[in-house]
Amino acid sequence: MSYLFRNFDKVMPFFWEHLSLTFTSLLIALCIALPLGFLTAKFRKLQTPITGVLGIIYTIPSMALYAALIPYTGLGTTTAMIGLVAYAQMILVRNIAAAIKGIDPMMIEAAKGMGMSKGQIVAKIELPLAVPVVIAGIRVATVSIISIGTVAAWIGAGGLGRLIYQGLNHDHTGKIVAGTVTIAILAIAADLLFRAIEKILSPRTH
Secondary structure: OHHHHHOHHHHHHHHHHHHHHHHHHHHHHHHHHHHHHHHHHHOHHHHHHHHHHHHHHHHOOHHHHHHHHHHHHOOOHHHHHHHHHHHHHHHHHHHHHHHHHOOOHHHHHHHHHOOOOHHHHHHHHHHHHHHHHHHHHHHHHHHHHHHHHHHHHHHOOOOHHHHHHHHHHOOOHHHHHHHHHHHHHHHHHHHHHHHHHHHHHOOOOO
């Protein structure tokens, strides 16, 4: 821990790189997962092939996936983000689909009875009710991305993993501890943040 406190200015650039990589990957992952989750929930025939493919991707070790991507996308941030976005899909799509399926059908029927269009039902009924469950999925996906993002340093994408790799290469325990502790702090902070958002957005019972 002494290395972290004495070299805080050197650790912070790695921290910001990791933070940027995490939330950029998360944003892209959400843009893909939202429509996939919606399709999975609405069309049962698509559920097995979509979740099957995502499940296979999720089981591939990160080092193996990055090794397979490097010949096509090269070293660096792009390859790292492709991997992180791919790993986040299983968690996000599953939660988004579960959130939509969990909506009371009676509420949908009531909305139809009020003359709402399909677009209005999605925007005013399904999405607001699904948000708390979706946020729970985002929380888990974020922590997962932070963890897997550590490996991204192996392919030159930067982040806190680079600090750990430097420590391993130079037999510098201080750097290893500093990188590990900072990653843990980032993961815990992200978890607490999304838990708070989830609590705020959850339906209140009286």
